[in-house]
Amino acid sequence: MTATPANQSGADQSGADQASPTERLIITVNAGSSSLKFGVVRMSDMVEIGRAEVEMIGTLKGPSANGRGVHLDDIGNPPEGLADHAGLTAWALGRITDIVHHLGEVVAVGHRVVHGGASFSAPVLIDDAVIEALGRLTALAPNHQPHNLSGIAATRQLWPDLPQVACFDTAFHRTQPRLAQLMPIPRELSDDGILRYGFHGLSYTHIASVLPDYAGDRADGRVIVAHLGHGASLCGMQGRRSVATTMGFTALDGLMMGKRAGSIDPGVVLHLIRDRGMSAAEVDRMLNARSGLLGVSGISADMRVLEASDDPKAEEAMALFAYRAAREAGSIAVALGGLDVLVFTAGIGRHSAQMRARIADYLAFLGAEIDPAANAAHGPVISAPDSRVLVLALDTDEEAVIARETARLVFA
Template sequence: MTEQLIITVNAGSSSLKFGVVRLSDMEEIGRAEVESIGTLRGPSAKGRGAHLEEIGQPPEGLADHAGLTAWALDRIAAVVHNLGEVAAVGHRVVHGGARFDAPVVVDDAVIAALEGFVALAPNHQPHNLSGIAATRKLWPDLPQVACFDTAFHRSQPRIAQTMPIPRELTDEGVLRYGFHGLSYAHIAHVLPDHAGPRADGRVIVAHLGHGASLCGMLARRSVATTMGFTALDGLMMGKRSGAIDPGVVLHLIRDRGMTAAEVDRLLNARSGLLGVSGVSDDMRVLETSSDPKAEEAMALFAYRAGREAGSVAVAIGGLDVLVFTAGIGRYSAGMRARIAAHLGFLGVTLDPAANAAHGPVISAAASPVLVLALDTDEEAVIARETARLIFG
């Protein structure tokens, strides 16, 4: 009997990640990634398992998400054909709006609805849709599933989703949606293995990567998160400002003559670590820089994370477990230590040696709060939900 495979597609703002999952045991047998999309360095590809190390490098001149997604899927199809039959494809989709609170099978009506959310996630939604389009072109009859970053947060109480604006706007869907839900869903799924009964207590998960946010959980369900109507809100990020005074936007448009598009680019692509440091949006580069502006950028990143963590702790009534995940959260011991230093009042104390070794347990033995550094795996969530919807 031919082995059935699920392909997962996870399009980020500067990367594409693909997984090859065996349906019979839900084991990921291969993974491929295209990195540095839209950077001066230019895109490069790598793979492991399922013959994906043979994926090769993108053709010269191919630099956009849509073209790279189509190229990567075509190469994946070519190298995995002897391992089994591709039976379904699952996609990460950043914004599901108020309409989608769970994964769905993709059809024309779903695509039309998702296109309506492009303005709410301009750095991600078009890339997610291009992945769906490329899959349709390569495998026209293959079932596809959209898994939403916003869906995990639909469990929040209404007060956490509501902004202090005229009610008619709220009723029209101008809400705090939250993002990184697939990452948070994975951490919620594996947390009992690391935290035991405390997994169902008061938990803050810090997803710190090029995009960054926090999620406060009770009983492993989202209660509060730092991103809002769009993925621009909340923490300082690689190139995104995070939360700022809305009056700044008015000032830039009204007093400095900037267009809405120019302000959009400033806040989404020229701010954050890049804007403050003037050096890089990459934490690894900043940590090796001697430029004092790089130090200021890292200090501000930690300060903002600490302040927001305090706010989230209020929403969940305290703190039992703190989890660091994603690229910075999982691998930057220095940034974890900086953020933890702001949270001593909540009972967070790190073990320096365990933190330097990247855990998974990085809290001191006497720390009232359990602190973990865990891998996230959005692709595992996508694969699991795709199998559930398509194969039951």
């Protein structure tokens, strides 16, 4: 029977039954700190037939929705007053199934879950024990984990018996050697799970899966993938497995980001609390929501806005973003023992030719040389013909990874 929200009318259900769908569909749910992304994937060929996004959750403007793909173009906007992730997830899933019920049967839902801790090294079917374990990790990803869990809860309420799968941003990095996961803190804290976990694993999983199509045998060599978006990190791969990454215990570590500071001297945190009287919550907000591109520029967290600005503070923010990314890339290259392939992906990495050129210029000593025309055309190959390092600009697709892993677990 076609999966139908519990609050959908009997008349609607009758219409779904009369449609007698034969296609099996998977819905993917990707809950961010202020957005929700949904995909509908046809299992027969694993093609995404539609995508919808609810944006600006928790803003003064209120959330708005948009669809992509012919089947979700008319998803509409949420009812006024609906402003939390759980309610918006339930609303969006209901609207999506209303739209696609005649196309097939929703047979499973896959979720992006930011933090899987040390226990989850691969996607898992969700049950009560998994939900309880993920709840204990909320403090490690406070801006994302609660929303991931609220999406799972909303899906359960709509479809209590429908299989759900959790796909973890941390899982890809569990192949890292122990030294890459350790921090120089007392051993008992490391033994208690305070480790470098890394994030953006679904994005890196996708890039690893498609890399041979663009890099051939070099895909299994020394690769740095730069996931540069509102959140940003680097991952060093060998054999298309994670060796080192810039994010650590939380998604606040590493690169300068849209609103997050990335790595800073921990003494700054102590100074702000001890000498400037800031509370832990105030420092948390500063580092997570008032720093990065927004904080340095005082203008915007959006790279497109900064690139269009002639304000010198915008230029300084972009220059610092590139400098910090290149410095971290040099660190990753040390862990790899060199560099064969450099991949740019995510919103900034895929679409900002200017930022790619800035970062690659710093990495010329490693053999990375960009072809200006190819870079302006956004690739996928953007390196010069005589560049020792192959440089690529590739799309990432976290939803495709979620759908694939959900199908594998539910129907294997």
